[in-house]
Amino acid sequence: MLNIKGLKVKLEDEDKQILKGVDLEVPAGAVHAIMGPNGSGKSTLSYVLSGRDGYEVTGGEATLDDENLLELEAEERAAAGLFLAFQYPVEIPGVGNMTFLRTAVNAQRKARGQDEMSATEFLKVIRAKAKTLKIDADMLKRPVNVGFSGGEKKRNEILQMAMLEPKMCILDETDSGLDVDAMKLVSEGVNALRDKGRSFLVITHYQRLLDHIKPDVVHIMANGRIVKSGGPELALEVEHNGYADILAEMA
Amino acid sequence: MGLPDTDVTGRSLPQSGAWAKAAREDAQARLHAMGLPGRRDEYWKYTRPDTLIADDPAPAAVFHTDEAPLYDGIDRVKVVFIDGVFDAAASDPLELAGVEIERLETAAQTDIHWAKGLYGTLETNGQTPVARPLAALNTAYATDGVLIRVTGKADKPVSLIYRHENDASDAILHHVVKLEAGADLTLLENGPAAARFNKVLEVDVADGAAFHHVRAQGRDHERQAVTHIFARLGRESTFKSFTMTVNGRLTRNECVIELTGDDAVAHVAGAAMGDGEFHHDDTVFITHDAVNCESRQVFKKVLRNGATGVFQGKILVKPDAQKTDGYQKSQSLLLDDDAQFYAKPELEIYADDVICSHGSTTGAIDDEALFYLRSRGVPEVLATDLLVLAFLAEAIDEIEDEAIAEDVVSRLDAWLQRRRD
Incomplete structure (x- = not known):
C-alpha cells in the first residue's frame, strides 16, 4: 500500500534537514504506529506525504499503490486515497462543515471519474456516520471546526475520513488534546473503518492511544529516521522506559 | 474644469413643475x-x-447572459428602467398595499408633492462637511426615478431593475423613499443601468420604521457608476443596506447616514469582487446625532489582476450622541501581487460614553485553510473560491431576508463556477 524508501526532506526556506532517509512499508489492511521524541520528524513525514508546501524532497521516494505520491498535488493525493487526520484541524470561518464535506467528496469522485453524490444521498450518508461519532446536526451546519472543542475537532476529522473512505489514513497525534472518553470515541470511529483494503499510519507520543487502536507494527522514529521496528510490545517498552534506552541502543 | 454660469455639465434642467423646479435649481446652484x-x-x-464627469460616457459593451435574473424566485413589484428610462411595459403595475410608487418624471410635473421636503434635501444635508458634487448634479439633472411613500408594512419588496441596452x-436616476412612522419596506436593486450611471437614493426613515x-x-465589464445613498433615521428606526458588486470598470458608492433619533440602527455592507480593470470605491459617512444608536459597516473586497479597491469610512459622533455603538470593518483579500487596496478609516468622536471600533485588513488567502481543503x-x-465566498460571507450575512441572501450567495457561487469552467 504505502511504500517509502530513503525519503530525505529539508525545509524549503531553511537549510535544515528533517528527514534523513526514512524507510517504511505499510501493507494493505495493516495498522502501523510511529512513535518518537519531539522533533524526530514524525509530523513532517505526515505533511510531506500529504503534499503540504514548505518542504523540499532531496532524496528517496514515496508511493501509494505504485503511484508516485511526491509528483502529485495535495488534492490528487487525496483523490488517490491518502488522508491525513490533522494534529491541529484548521478552522475555516465562513465555510459550512457540510458544504465543505460535500465539496470534498464530490471533488474526489469527479477526480476518479465517478458520478457526484446527490444532495439527498449525501445527507443520508453523513447523518448516519455523524451519529456514530456523536456529531450533531448543529456541528454539521457550523463553519468548519470554528468554535469546536478539541474533541469535536478530532471527531470531525474522523467523520471526514469516514465520508471520504480513503485507503491510506495517516493520523497525526490524533490523541493530543483528548480526554479519555473522547479518545475512546475517536478510536472507535477509526476501528470501525479498519478493513483489509485500508491501512493506517498512527503517529503518536503515547502508548495509550494504541490500547484503543491496536497496531500490527510499531516504529520508533528519531532524528529523521526509523530507528527501530517491532510489535505492539515496543510501544509498551517506550511507555515504561522512555526513548532513552532505545536511542542509546542505536548509538 | 471651468464652470460657466449656466449648465456646468452642458446639460439643461429637465422640464418641471414648481416643487421640482425649485429643488433642481437649488441643486444646480450647489x-x-x-x-x-x-x-x-x-x-x-x-x-x-475624470470619466464620471466627462461630457460623454465611455462606451460600455452590454453584458449578455442566459442566466435567470437575480431575485427571480422572489415575489416583488418590478420597476424597470432601460438605460435610465422607466419602461412601463416591462414593469409591474406600480401598486402595493401600504405603498405609493410614482415615477419621478411624472411627479416632477406637479406643483405640489410630498417629495418636496425630501428630494434634494437629504442630499443637501449630506453635503457637509464633505462636498459631494456628483450627487448635487444628480438632483439637478435626474430625469427619472421613483418616489416611494410607505405608510404600512409592505408585504413584498419593490424591485428596481436597471437594464443596459445601449453601449453609450x-x-x-434619483429615487426618494419616505417611510412613515412604523412603516416597513425592502427595496431591491439590480442591473448595470447604463454605460455610465449616476444614481441618488434618498431615504427618510421615520420613527420605528x-x-x-x-x-x-x-456585471458589464466596462460600465461606470457613481451612486449615493442619503439616509436619515428617526427614533428606533432601522436601516440596512447591502451591495454586491462584481465587475464594472469604475464604481464609487457613497453612503451618507444620519442617525437623528434615539435608539436607531444603521447597517451598511458591501461585497465586491474584481478582476483586472476594476476600480471599486466604498465611501461611507455615518453621523451619530442621537443617544444609544448603533451603526455597523462591513465591507469586503476580493481583488486580483490589478483590480483596485478603496474604502473611505467615517463615523462621526456628535457631542450629545452618548451610548453610541459604532463598528466599522473593511477587509480586502488580494489574490495576487497586482491587486491594490486603499483604506481610510476615520473616527471622529465628541461624546465620551461611546463604543467605537474599526478594523481594516488586507491579506492573501490563508495557506493553512487552503492546504486543509x-x-x-x-x-x-475550487478551494480558493470556497475561501473567497467564506471571506465575503460576513458582509452577505448582513442581509436579513434568508431567501434574498441565498439568492445572492448562489449567484456569486455560479459566477465563480463559470470562471473555473
Whole structure:
C-alpha cells in the first residue's frame, strides 16, 4: 500500500534537514504506529506525504499503490486515497462543515471519474456516520471546526475520513488534546473503518492511544529516521522506559 | 474644469413643475458653488473622477447572459428602467398595499408633492462637511426615478431593475423613499443601468420604521457608476443596506447616514469582487446625532489582476450622541501581487460614553485553510473560491431576508463556477 524508501526532506526556506532517509512499508489492511521524541520528524513525514508546501524532497521516494505520491498535488493525493487526520484541524470561518464535506467528496469522485453524490444521498450518508461519532446536526451546519472543542475537532476529522473512505489514513497525534472518553470515541470511529483494503499510519507520543487502536507494527522514529521496528510490545517498552534506552541502543 | 454660469455639465434642467423646479435649481446652484470633483480633491484621492464627469460616457459593451435574473424566485413589484428610462411595459403595475410608487418624471410635473421636503434635501444635508458634487448634479439633472411613500408594512419588496441596452447610454436616476412612522419596506436593486450611471437614493426613515436594501450592481465589464445613498433615521428606526458588486470598470458608492433619533440602527455592507480593470470605491459617512444608536459597516473586497479597491469610512459622533455603538470593518483579500487596496478609516468622536471600533485588513488567502481543503481532495481553484465566498460571507450575512441572501450567495457561487469552467 504505502511504500517509502530513503525519503530525505529539508525545509524549503531553511537549510535544515528533517528527514534523513526514512524507510517504511505499510501493507494493505495493516495498522502501523510511529512513535518518537519531539522533533524526530514524525509530523513532517505526515505533511510531506500529504503534499503540504514548505518542504523540499532531496532524496528517496514515496508511493501509494505504485503511484508516485511526491509528483502529485495535495488534492490528487487525496483523490488517490491518502488522508491525513490533522494534529491541529484548521478552522475555516465562513465555510459550512457540510458544504465543505460535500465539496470534498464530490471533488474526489469527479477526480476518479465517478458520478457526484446527490444532495439527498449525501445527507443520508453523513447523518448516519455523524451519529456514530456523536456529531450533531448543529456541528454539521457550523463553519468548519470554528468554535469546536478539541474533541469535536478530532471527531470531525474522523467523520471526514469516514465520508471520504480513503485507503491510506495517516493520523497525526490524533490523541493530543483528548480526554479519555473522547479518545475512546475517536478510536472507535477509526476501528470501525479498519478493513483489509485500508491501512493506517498512527503517529503518536503515547502508548495509550494504541490500547484503543491496536497496531500490527510499531516504529520508533528519531532524528529523521526509523530507528527501530517491532510489535505492539515496543510501544509498551517506550511507555515504561522512555526513548532513552532505545536511542542509546542505536548509538 | 471651468464652470460657466449656466449648465456646468452642458446639460439643461429637465422640464418641471414648481416643487421640482425649485429643488433642481437649488441643486444646480450647489453644484456651481462646489464645482465638479477634481483629482486634487482629498475625497477623490484614490478614485479618479475624470470619466464620471466627462461630457460623454465611455462606451460600455452590454453584458449578455442566459442566466435567470437575480431575485427571480422572489415575489416583488418590478420597476424597470432601460438605460435610465422607466419602461412601463416591462414593469409591474406600480401598486402595493401600504405603498405609493410614482415615477419621478411624472411627479416632477406637479406643483405640489410630498417629495418636496425630501428630494434634494437629504442630499443637501449630506453635503457637509464633505462636498459631494456628483450627487448635487444628480438632483439637478435626474430625469427619472421613483418616489416611494410607505405608510404600512409592505408585504413584498419593490424591485428596481436597471437594464443596459445601449453601449453609450448615460443615465441619471434619483429615487426618494419616505417611510412613515412604523412603516416597513425592502427595496431591491439590480442591473448595470447604463454605460455610465449616476444614481441618488434618498431615504427618510421615520420613527420605528424599517428599511432594508439589497442591491447588485451590473456585471458589464466596462460600465461606470457613481451612486449615493442619503439616509436619515428617526427614533428606533432601522436601516440596512447591502451591495454586491462584481465587475464594472469604475464604481464609487457613497453612503451618507444620519442617525437623528434615539435608539436607531444603521447597517451598511458591501461585497465586491474584481478582476483586472476594476476600480471599486466604498465611501461611507455615518453621523451619530442621537443617544444609544448603533451603526455597523462591513465591507469586503476580493481583488486580483490589478483590480483596485478603496474604502473611505467615517463615523462621526456628535457631542450629545452618548451610548453610541459604532463598528466599522473593511477587509480586502488580494489574490495576487497586482491587486491594490486603499483604506481610510476615520473616527471622529465628541461624546465620551461611546463604543467605537474599526478594523481594516488586507491579506492573501490563508495557506493553512487552503492546504486543509486541498488535503481533502478539493482542487486549488475550487478551494480558493470556497475561501473567497467564506471571506465575503460576513458582509452577505448582513442581509436579513434568508431567501434574498441565498439568492445572492448562489449567484456569486455560479459566477465563480463559470470562471473555473
